[in-house]
Amino acid sequence: MTLLDRMLERGVEMPIDPMIVARIERHLQRIKPDPLFQRRLRGQVVNRYVATREGMIATTQPVRLPRRSLSALGRGMLYASLLTAVSATAVGAAAQQSLPGDVLFGVKLELESIRMELAPADLRDELAAVALDQRLDEVEALASAGRWERIDAAVDAVVHAEARLVALRTPPAGGATPSEVSMPEHVDRLTALLAAAPDAEQPDLMRALAASGASPSEIHSNRDHQTANRGQRKGKHAVPVAPPASADSEPSASVEPTPAATPVPTAMPTDSGELDPSPTPRQHGGGNGNKDDKPPNDHGKGNGPTK
Amino acid sequence: MSAFVAQALREAERRRATAPAAEPHALDGLTVDQLAEAAIAGDVEAVGRLYDALVLPIYRYVAVRVHRPEDAEDLTQLVFERIVSSLPRYRSRGRPFEAWAFRIARNAVIDHVRRDRAHEPLSDRHDTAHDETPDRLTVRGEEVRELRSAIRRLTPDQQEALALRFAAGLTAEEAAQVMGKRAGTVRGLTFRGIASLRRLLLPEEEQVAR
Numbered sequence: 001m002t003l004l005d006r007m008l009e010r011g012v013e014m015p016i017d018p019m020i021v022a023r024i025e026r027h028l029q030r031i032k033p034d035p036l037f038q039r040r041l042r043g044q045v046v047n048r049y050v051a052t053r054e055g056m057i058a059t060t061q062p063v064r065l066p067r068r069s070l071s072a073l074g075r076g077m078l079y080a081s082l083l084t085a086v087s088a089t090a091v092g093a094a095a096q097q098s099l100p101g102d103v104l105f106g107v108k109l110e111l112e113s114i115r116m117e118l119a120p121a122d123l124r125d126e127l128a129a130v131a132l133d134q135r136l137d138e139v140e141a142l143a144s145a146g147r148w149e150r151i152d153a154a155v156d157a158v159v160h161a162e163a164r165l166v167a168l169r170t171p172p173a174g175g176a177t178p179s180e181v182s183m184p185e186h187v188d189r190l191t192a193l194l195a196a197a198p199d200a201e202q203p204d205l206m207r208a209l210a211a212s213g214a215s216p217s218e219i220h221s222n223r224d225h226q227t228a229n230r231g232q233r234k235g236k237h238a239v240p241v242a243p244p245a246s247a248d249s250e251p252s253a254s255v256e257p258t259p260a261a262t263p264v265p266t267a268m269p270t271d272s273g274e275l276d277p278s279p280t281p282r283q284h285g286g287g288n289g290n291k292d293d294k295p296p297n298d299h300g301k302g303n304g305p306t307k
Numbered sequence: 308m309s310a311f312v313a314q315a316l317r318e319a320e321r322r323r324a325t326a327p328a329a330e331p332h333a334l335d336g337l338t339v340d341q342l343a344e345a346a347i348a349g350d351v352e353a354v355g356r357l358y359d360a361l362v363l364p365i366y367r368y369v370a371v372r373v374h375r376p377e378d379a380e381d382l383t384q385l386v387f388e389r390i391v392s393s394l395p396r397y398r399s400r401g402r403p404f405e406a407w408a409f410r411i412a413r414n415a416v417i418d419h420v421r422r423d424r425a426h427e428p429l430s431d432r433h434d435t436a437h438d439e440t441p442d443r444l445t446v447r448g449e450e451v452r453e454l455r456s457a458i459r460r461l462t463p464d465q466q467e468a469l470a471l472r473f474a475a476g477l478t479a480e481e482a483a484q485v486m487g488k489r490a491g492t493v494r495g496l497t498f499r500g501i502a503s504l505r506r507l508l509l510p511e512e513e514q515v516a517r
């Protein structure tokens with residue numbers, strides 16, 4: 001690097017031959033756009049700006065689309081194709097129709113886990129919400145069929161799906177606590193089931209409700225409403241009146257079925273009889289085949305009550 | 308020019324001269340960067356003002372790089388289309404708006420030159436004015452041809468630096484951002500480019516005398 005380069009690098013403006021500069025300036029002064037062209041172009045520019053702002057003209061896009069710019073539909077299609085590839089086996093197809101307690105129900109949950117792993121991070125909470133909805137469908141399907149003996153396994157799956165959704169929707173630090181995540185539709189559906197369930201199965205549903213963070217008044221009012229309308233509801237969420245509980249069925253040791261006049265606790269009682277403010281969903285039983293990380297079982301209930 | 312057109316032009320000039328001064332506008336006195344911010348925020352008037360501020364330097368920059376007036380107009384139009392289309396995605400990040408706009412212009416010129424390698428002979432149509440006598444036009448045309456011929460003998464980077472600094476009116480720092488070089492490098496290119504022009508344009512005895 002020469003001395004001149006070093007001086008220029010430091011911001012020193014070297015004297016430039018004024019005669020040459022004047023000649024260049026004189027030449028440039030005469031370069032002017034045609035006034036008509038200039039006026040016409042001004043109108044075009046303003047019109048184009050307005051059209052772009054109104055969305056009539058797309059803004060320029062880079063040639064290489066960033067990954068995040070894939071539309072929701074595009075991502076859905078990509079994702080659906082991956083899912084199809086994963087589940088396009090006879091076993092996979094059959095597993096999609098399985099219910100808790102079925103042999104293939106574990107396969108169904110595994111496929112969902114794979115789907116969750118493949119999905120982009122920002123879609124996972126949506127998938128978890130879909131999974132929870134599906135678990136509730138399964139509970140309702142079992143209740144409709146009067147197969148209450150499988151409700152325990154189904155509730156396990158509901159609680160696990162709730163825990164996963166809460167974990168995905170809760171910010172890592174300083175955000176809402178799990179109990180603050182709102183799932184009003186979920187609570188409605190569970191209280192509808194609670195109103196229809198035999199007494200022996202109510203503790204299981206209460207467990208799912210407690211894990212969802214529903215307030216006692218919410219559960220209470222919903223339950224009264226659902227009880228009053230029992231037998232009148234039609235359609236997907238209609239649950240038939242369950243047969244009376246058998247004499248040998250025992251209520252859960254940890255959670256008593258709540259009488260209609262008694263407020264339902266939001267949280268699960270601990271061994272000491274106090275309510276745990278942040279209920280942790282119980283651990284899955286081994287029967288459903290879900291091998292995901294399981295929340296600890298600290299509410300005094302094992303893999304299911306003795307029926 | 309017909310007498311009718313000449314009379315109409317004179318009348319228009321007279322009306323402009325006697326027209327009352329326009330009311331001061333909120334955008335008056337804003338810098339190009341401030342106009343760009345207003346335009347991004349949705350101010351249509353700011354877009355017009357931005358165009359007014361940039362059209363001449365962009366046209367001149369393009370014109371000295373492509374030689375033909377028709378190409379200069381086409382490219383100027385293309386540059387403004389791209390500026391308007393890309394405006395919603397513009398983020399300042401401490402870079403002047405003019406540097407961003409001239410980068411678009413530079414890319415458009417480079418694309419054009421690549422497509423149109425075979426340049427026509429130098430045209431002095433940029434440099435004609437309606438009020439010059441034929442003699443003056445001849446002298447002026449000769450001077451311009453010499454200057455253009457000399458500029459073409461500079462290195463591409465020197466030509467680019469001179470076009471950005473003199474035709475576009477950018478500072479060394481702004482030109483450096485457009486060219487993707489350091490400001491000191493642009494100063495060096497400018498200095499050496501002018502020195503080369505002096506050698507090429509001034510007679511040898513005049514160079515010695517200076």
